[in-house]
Amino acid sequence: MRHRFANLTLASVSYPLRMMPGLGWLRSLLGNRIGLIGLSILVPVLLLAVLVPVLPFADPFKTNVSVSLNSPSLEHPFGTDKLGRDVFSRTMTGLQTSLSVGFLVAGITLSFGLLFGTLSGFFGGKLDRLVMAGVDIFLSFPSLLLAIGLVAIFGAGFLPVVVAIAIADIPRAIRLQRSLVLGIKSRAFIDAARMVSATPGWLMARHLVPNTIAPMLVAASITAANAILTEASLSFLGLGITPPEPSLGNIIREGQMYLQEAWWISTLPGLVILLIAISLHLVSDGIREVLDPRARKS
Amino acid sequence: MTPGTQMNPLLQVDQLRTYFHTREGVVRAVNDVSFTLNSGERMAVVGESGSGKSAMAMSLLQLLSYPGSVESGRVLLEGRDLLGMKEEELNHVRGGEIGTVFQDPMTSLDPIMSIGDQLVSHMIRHLRLNPRQARERAAQLLTQVGIPDSEARLRSYPYELSGGMRQRVLIAMALSCKPKLILADEPTTALDVTIQAQIVELLKDISTETGMALLFITHDLGLVARFAQKVAVMYAGRIVEYGSVYDLFERPQHPYTQSLLRTIPSIKGPRPKRLMQIGGFPPDMRQPIEGCAFADRCLAAVPQCRLEAPELEVKHGRQQAACLVDGGIEAVIGQTMPLHREGAEPLPQDELRVETRPVLELQQLTRHFKTDASLFKREGRTVRAVDEIELSLDPGQTLGLVGESGCGKSTTARMLLRLDTPTAGEIVVEGVDIAKLKGEALKSFRRKVQMVFQDPYSSFNPKMKIRDIIMEPLQVMDIGTREDRELKVQDLIRTVGLDTVYLDRYPSQLSGGQRQRIGIARALALDPSIIIADEPTSALDVSVRAQVINLLADLRERLGISILFISHDLSIVRHISDKIAVMYLGKIVEYGSADAIFEDPKHPYTQALLYAAPVPDPVAEEKRTIRLIGGDLPSPSNPPPGCHFSTRCPMVTDRCKQDQPVLEQMADTRKVACFHAS
Numbered sequence: 018m019r020h021r022f023a024n025l026t027l028a029s030v031s032y033p034l035r036m037m038p039g040l041g042w043l044r045s046l047l048g049n050r051i052g053l054i055g056l057s058i059l060v061p062v063l064l065l066a067v068l069v070p071v072l073p074f075a076d077p078f079k080t081n082v083s084v085s086l087n088s089p090s091l092e093h094p095f096g097t098d099k100l101g102r103d104v105f106s107r108t109m110t111g112l113q114t115s116l117s118v119g120f121l122v123a124g125i126t127l128s129f130g131l132l133f134g135t136l137s138g139f140f141g142g143k144l145d146r147l148v149m150a151g152v153d154i155f156l157s158f159p160s161l162l163l164a165i166g167l168v169a170i171f172g173a174g175f176l177p178v179v180v181a182i183a184i185a186d187i188p189r190a191i192r193l194q195r196s197l198v199l200g201i202k203s204r205a206f207i208d209a210a211r212m213v214s215a216t217p218g219w220l221m222a223r224h225l226v227p228n229t230i231a232p233m234l235v236a237a238s239i240t241a242a243n244a245i246l247t248e249a250s251l252s253f254l255g256l257g258i259t260p261p262e263p264s265l266g267n268i269i270r271e272g273q274m275y276l277q278e279a280w281w282i283s284t285l286p287g288l289v290i291l292l293i294a295i296s297l298h299l300v301s302d303g304i305r306e307v308l309d310p311r312a313r314k315s
Numbered sequence: 316m317t318p319g320t321q322m323n324p325l326l327q328v329d330q331l332r333t334y335f336h337t338r339e340g341v342v343r344a345v346n347d348v349s350f351t352l353n354s355g356e357r358m359a360v361v362g363e364s365g366s367g368k369s370a371m372a373m374s375l376l377q378l379l380s381y382p383g384s385v386e387s388g389r390v391l392l393e394g395r396d397l398l399g400m401k402e403e404e405l406n407h408v409r410g411g412e413i414g415t416v417f418q419d420p421m422t423s424l425d426p427i428m429s430i431g432d433q434l435v436s437h438m439i440r441h442l443r444l445n446p447r448q449a450r451e452r453a454a455q456l457l458t459q460v461g462i463p464d465s466e467a468r469l470r471s472y473p474y475e476l477s478g479g480m481r482q483r484v485l486i487a488m489a490l491s492c493k494p495k496l497i498l499a500d501e502p503t504t505a506l507d508v509t510i511q512a513q514i515v516e517l518l519k520d521i522s523t524e525t526g527m528a529l530l531f532i533t534h535d536l537g538l539v540a541r542f543a544q545k546v547a548v549m550y551a552g553r554i555v556e557y558g559s560v561y562d563l564f565e566r567p568q569h570p571y572t573q574s575l576l577r578t579i580p581s582i583k584g585p586r587p588k589r590l591m592q593i594g595g596f597p598p599d600m601r602q603p604i605e606g607c608a609f610a611d612r613c614l615a616a617v618p619q620c621r622l623e624a625p626e627l628e629v630k631h632g633r634q635q636a637a638c639l640v641d642g643g644i645e646a647v648i649g650q651t652m653p654l655h656r657e658g659a660e661p662l663p664q665d666e667l668r669v670e671t672r673p674v675l676e677l678q679q680l681t682r683h684f685k686t687d688a689s690l691f692k693r694e695g696r697t698v699r700a701v702d703e704i705e706l707s708l709d710p711g712q713t714l715g716l717v718g719e720s721g722c723g724k725s726t727t728a729r730m731l732l733r734l735d736t737p738t739a740g741e742i743v744v745e746g747v748d749i750a751k752l753k754g755e756a757l758k759s760f761r762r763k764v765q766m767v768f769q770d771p772y773s774s775f776n777p778k779m780k781i782r783d784i785i786m787e788p789l790q791v792m793d794i795g796t797r798e799d800r801e802l803k804v805q806d807l808i809r810t811v812g813l814d815t816v817y818l819d820r821y822p823s824q825l826s827g828g829q830r831q832r833i834g835i836a837r838a839l840a841l842d843p844s845i846i847i848a849d850e851p852t853s854a855l856d857v858s859v860r861a862q863v864i865n866l867l868a869d870l871r872e873r874l875g876i877s878i879l880f881i882s883h884d885l886s887i888v889r890h891i892s893d894k895i896a897v898m899y900l901g902k903i904v905e906y907g908s909a910d911a912i913f914e915d916p917k918h919p920y921t922q923a924l925l926y927a928a929p930v931p932d933p934v935a936e937e938k939r940t941i942r943l944i945g946g947d948l949p950s951p952s953n954p955p956p957g958c959h960f961s962t963r964c965p966m967v968t969d970r971c972k973q974d975q976p977v978l979e980q981m982a983d984t985r986k987v988a989c990f991h992a993s
Binding site: 204205206208209210211212213214215216219224227228 | 729732734757758761762765766768769770773774775776777778779787788791792837841
């Protein structure tokens with residue numbers, strides 16, 4: 018089930034990219050220094066996570082008490098845990114889970130944000146007030162607390178975690194899309210299209226969304242980074258992915274008891290989280306710089 | 316008055332060269348510019364956008380923003396080189412010895428500081444006055460720049476002032492340290508014509524009274540003629556002509572100046588059928604320029620022009636010009652201009668089009684906006700944006716709608732396009748009242764009226780190719796097959812004089828003039844009978860303006876389209892219009908044939924507009940008695956009782972303040988709404 022999601026999330030990110038007229042900006046992202054650094058970390062990590070099942074890694078679930086708490090070595094690059102499981106292959110499997118959560122949340126958030134934000138901003142009036150009231154209610158809860166509450170209701174596990182994090186992030190995405198739409202709605206090319214009787218659907222699909230998708234993608238890449246961190250936090254608290262299924266959060270949680278004698282169990286997966294979060298932020302900075310020349314500095 | 320001969324000029328600029336090092340390459344914005352300015356002299360630097368005039372001005376003060384840098388040259392202020400100065404010394408010069416006035420007074424003032432505090436802190440810093448002295452002087456300065464009730468005004472914040480008032484405050488600020496030179500970069504471009512005339516007059520008076528030198532940067536040749544003693548014309552980063560205002564306007568020597576002066580329609584005298592136009596577009600400053608930068612657009616160009624960049628040299632013992640061809644375009648074509656025409660020949664006039672029924676009639680058209688009632692006010696205020704106006708437009712004719720910002724002309728246009736619904740009244744298009752149309756009927760009406768927008772950039776979706784932009788109306792209306800549409804689009808882009816290669820470009824890859832042509836092509840896509848052109852040339856460079864005006868005039872002739880032309884530029888309105896309506900605060904104050912109104916304006920507001928419009932001829936400007944109207948445009952939400960113009964009218968009587976005059980027929984060619992018109 019995890020593997021299926023990994024593929025699905027990749028597709029959900031590349032779809033809006035294909036929708037965009039001209040991929041010139043993607044090419045310039047590759048030419049952008051910050052974006053390139055981010056991508057050169059993110060892409061190998063992504064590949065690694067996707068290819069975990071076919072790579073000759075040790076079985077992440079196989080216990081072997083004879084090698085309990087071994088420090089990092091050539092055989093076990095990240096060492097082993099109390100039960101003698103290989104921390105590296107557990108981390109890689111956990112990475113797959115984490116990235117699936119991140120991109121799935123980003124995809125869901127982006128879709129809901131685009132849908133409700135566009136409708137709300139474009140039509141205004143009662144619909145707008147209703148949507149915005151909902152957004153305000155959700156935004157008045159701290160997002161981690163909201164996620165904890167939702168997990169408490171639905172129980173721990175992969176899907177509840179994704180849903181919980183997405184629900185906490187969607188209101189922000191709606192608000193962003195709505196404000197972007199409001200800015201573009203007043204531009205003259207919208208009048209020009211209305212002048213020839215363009216329908217609301219046409220205006221939204223041809224004019225509004227193509228002009229807001231880029232900043233929304235920037236926001237989505239940050240959402241992905243935050244979702245990975247939130248999933249780790251939830252799993253660390255025991256509310257996320259349940260053991261023995263590995264996730265970066267619960268590996269850290271398990272290793273926490275052995276910090277004194279086996280630092281590697283918690284620290285190395287923690288560094289992996291850091292790496293992904295940083296690379297996602299770099300990529301989003303890169304996208305922003307490519308799209309908004311004003312953000313460029315010397 | 317010959318430039319450059321005085322012994323000790325106030326400002327001497329030598330071989331100034333400024334480049335912008337961008338990612339896309341080096342933009343050679345200013346190339347070896349030299350000029351001198353003496354104390355008390357008023358000099359204008361004229362050029363189009365991208366000519367390097369603003370970059371040059373910013374280089375003088377070392378205020379270039381990244382990635383610009385001064386490459387070489389000298390800027391001597393009373394013999395001291397500003398380019399080698401330390402930042403501390405420069406700060407003393409800026410604001411102290413050289414005052415500045417910029418285009419947008421709103422962004423130049425701190426929005427959260429009162430006017431008084433901004434003036435005072437400036438003077439304390441530069442003149443070391445104590446706060447009380449500084450405040451007194453601030454009040455004097457406001458009085459000097461014509462702001463009434465100056466003590467009270469010191470406590471105002473920028474948002475409480477009108478655009479004209481804010482520009483006066485900026486001028487007061489520039490004056491506050493008794494500078495030797497004021498640098499004004501397009502100081503009136505953001506203002507309405509009547510306010511522009513006030514500000515120009517103010518700057519002129521101040522320079523005469525105080526003996527300050529003025530360096531005035533503008534794109535408006537009319538203002539130059541009204542204002543300057545000396546002129547430098549810039550093109551592609553170089554001064555191409557430099558001399559006294561009389562020499563330059565009377566006998567321009569450089570083909571660019573010569574052509575520019577001929578592209579501007581006159582507000583007096585006979586109207587030519589077409590304007591002289593300069594073909595092509597200004598060069599891309601990122602590319603290195605071989606030879607003379609104007610050669611590609613020049614009627615007098617000889618092969619040598621493309622090889623050798625001409626230097627400035629004295630022509631006929633008068634001004635300097637940088638041109639290899641003696642006499643410029645006059646040497647080639649004499650005094651008469653060929654009317655070069657683009658596109659196809661006009662279609663034979665339709666014999667049947669003798670019907671005189673107007674294509675468009677507005678009856679009692681009204682649009683009121685209600686501001687929302689708030690917690691404290693039970694009833695919102697009503698803004699009478701458009702108040703019972705009546706107009707008509709005959710087939711194949713052009714109606715010019717003139718007025719300053721806030722007069723309701725754009726609201727009228729929006730109602731005609733049914734982007735806005737009238738509060739009351741009728742809009743009759745080809746005999747059908749469209750004011751309340753809905754659904755399919757509205758859709759079929761929309762094919763008949765189309766618009767050309769003011770800002771050709773914001774009227775295009777930046778993510779769409781030109782092909783899709785022009786095709787959009789056809790797609791939305793579901794007209795023709797894919798192939799039909801493609802053919803139609805190719806046809807349209809050729810109609811507006813562009814090549815089909817542009818179809819695959821994005822709007823950002825086109826110049827302003829090209830974009831406006833695309834805007835016209837899109838408006839033509841549905842074969843409309845009426846085109847509404849809302850300030851179609853105000854965002855364009857002077858040299859490109861005539862191209863667009865000629866194109867519209869040609870299309871009117873060839874396709875029999877009627878045009879509603881909205882503008883504040885009187886000379887262009889006069890050129891293209893058959894009839895003119897002058898609007899003031901939602902009302903039409905004068906309406907009639909273009910010739911009659913320009914010959915003999917009856918309404919005091921029309922007269923004021925004509926006085927305010929500068930003529931590109933310094934001799935005529937000097938002879939003209941310029942009667943300016945004072946004051947600002949009243950707020951449309953709170954117009955004065957009686958005649959709306961009564962607060963600014965020089966002929967106001969008690970009756971004007973109580974009763975509102977109605978539009979009455981005067982002679983057979985026009986209507987005027989004034990008690991004094993006779």
